[in-house]
Amino acid sequence: MMPPLGNEELKLATSVVVTAQQMQAVEAAIFAAGMPIAALMEKVAGKITRWIVQHFPRDRTPRVGIIVGPGHNGGDALVVARELHHRGYQILLWCPFDHVKDLTSQHQAYGDYLGLRSTRTVDELSCCDLIIDGGFGLGLARPLTGDLAAGIRTLNTGTVPVVSIDLPSGLDSNTGEVLGIAVQATHTLCLGLWKLGLLQDRAQPWVGQCHLIPFDVPLTALQPVLLDQPPPCCLTATAAIARLPLPRSPIAHKYTVGHALLIAGSRQYAGAALLAAQGAIASGVGMLTIVVPESLRLMVVSHLPDALVIGAAETPSGAIAALPAEWDWDRYDVVACGPGLTADAATVVDAVVQSDRPLVLDADGLNYLAQDDPEGRLSTRSAPTLLTPHVGEFRRLFPQHWQTAESPSGAASQAAIAANCTIVLKGAMSAIAHADGQLWFNTASSPALARGGSGDVLTGLVMGIAAQLAPIAVTDTMMLDAAIAAVWWHAQTGRAIAAQNTDLGCPASRLAQQLPRVLAQQLNRAHASRSQAESVSG
CATH class of the missing domain: 3.40.1190.20 (Ribokinase)
Incomplete structure (x- = not known):
């Protein structure tokens, strides 16, 4: 096991790069320790919502189209949809799936209660001012097919800015390879820890500008995942400046x-x-x-x-x-x-x-x-x-x-x-x-x-x-x-x-x-x- 992380490494939790399997292990440890999945979803979606409101204010981007996937990435997107709705945005949901996970289904039902409008075709999304991609995130292992793939192909030909949650749908989270087809995002909001696939050159045409949305990963959940291997990290100003030959004698x-x-x-x-x-x-x-x-x-x-x-x-x-x-x-x-x-x-x-x-x-x-x-x-x-x-x-x-x-x-x-x-x-x-x-x-x-x-x-x-x-x-x-x-x-x-x-x-x-x-x-x-x-x- 690695020794306990010191003060300088408190920032490590926001610079560490992980694979899909490592991130899933971190999340499993957090849930096993008592953090409810629904609570973490609310926390993460709240941070995403604040980022959206800051970078795409309602007076400039009032109409927001949201791609809803069948898993928890789709659940994140639905919570974001709800919060943006409460802030006065016009929301249009596109969920090309007949079956979704239970928690995602609950958020979907509450969206229906609030009157969030849904569409069965992707064409209407092209009329929006912003599209949020909550289709597929971590751990996707098979190429996208069917209506979702066709819809992504259509969206990629448009000019509407796209913000992807965690990863652009269709991107391999470890290698950065496109699995058949992927969303071509303007921005990607990487959740919790940096994902290895997002940092590969081959992924950059799909990732757009990548931003980390930390959700306070406990170091006790991170340490067992790293074991005795030095973790990949992202360069930070702090890390670089500390290695400069300054100050001089x-x-x-x-x-x-x-x-x-x-x-x-x-x-x-x-x-x-x-x-x-x-x-x-x-x-x-x-x-x-x-x-x-x-x-x-x-x-x-x-x-x-x-x-x-x-x-x-x-x-x-x-x-x-x-x-x-x-x-x-x-x-x-x-x-x-x-x-x-x-x-x-x-x-x-x-x-x-x-x-x-x-x-x-x-x-x-x-x-x-x-x-x-x-x-x-x-x-x-x-x-x-x-x-x-x-x-x-x-x-x-x-x-x-x-x-x-x-x-x-x-x-x-x-x-x-x-x-x-x-x-x-x-x-x-x-x-x-x-x-x-x-x-x-x-x-x-x-x-x-x-x-x-x-x-x-x-x-x-x-x-x-x-x-x-x-x-x-x-x-x-x-x-x-x-x-x-x-x-x-x-x-x-x-x-x-x-x-x-x-x-x-x-x-x-x-x-x-x-x-x-x-x-x-x-x-x-x-x-x-x-x-x-x-x-x-x-």
Whole structure:
């Protein structure tokens, strides 16, 4: 069994990610302890109702259509319907089922008593201002068929916003796969704890914006479900900020706050080296050394006066051919290698992998590693390693895990354990997997980051953070800590830029420039929240 959760982990109950089976076990424990099912349904539906009223006020969305499923998801929807009715909304129910569970049937009967209008066809829902999907939630295991499937197909072609309760109907709660057809939600209100399926990239076109609606899961109900495994968690500002190299010692100097080495760039991809270096500089690292092909050295110096730039011998194609003679690895706390190198720099990547330095590999560093037993080479390294692949790179690196795992995040977790490394599987919901089994999801990202060079900035940022952590102590979780901080910081910056400039206005160069400003805003916000909480508790 896991040890009791401490104070920091009191927030764990709203960041833990569970499977359908784990959530069902948590709910069973709550009911066995005496919580009536009907009482929990009322509590949850009350929270959903308040969210609906806040985000879809009656003066703008007076007509609400509600899909009612046969189980307790449908019961939740009926309680929401009742409460919205009492607040003056016009309610239209669609329940394409002849038989429903007893509790759902009771709420259905009371809705009839209140005069809530029902329809037997889905077409009328298209006249509503909002649709609430209470069809199927947790644990659906078979494809949707019949009238419900046909109705969902019709609704998905419309423009009415849809709010799904717990999960969009038709979505597998563990894998995020669509079971035949699924509701294409505008918002999904995930109940109690985060569901694993909602955090998979494949689910995002159906989930829309995902929001957690906590209902105070007792830690005593959660602990037995987690057993001795580290639970998957969602990144939070608290978790990320706690892993940043802050505050600095008042007597810090450039040699005590990390020396990072970036090996990057080629004549063909000079920009990758610049962007990765800008990410490292934004991290606050004390010293940055960059190795680039000699033909790029003066250009890089002119753009990056903050860094020490070393020109290396290059191949006829303009790639780095070899590191300078008598290279001293001991000077550097962390090395990052890969952005813009091209395949012609294989000799250099090989030397980097054989070094005893903590290592971040990206882009062509990953492509080189994929050629020959990446698990074997990484698992024998004496220092921590972090890989930052996108899905295509990951599939080339670890095809066996991709083929056997239920989900991409599951594949990343298997690979991290097998290769004894940390993996950032980049995507809409980036997953961070560690060799000890920890798995983290970044639920707050932005499609504005879908730009060339964004990953190079992330490589430099995570290298810079790791280099600042290394002088304190090179630990087994150093790369995990750096990844958690960097992925969150990188994503928050993308979101902030998109809020001002739209999803189209976040080029990688702007992303790197805005990193310090956005971090300052986040730190101020976190400080204000702590101060408010302390004031209330006092």
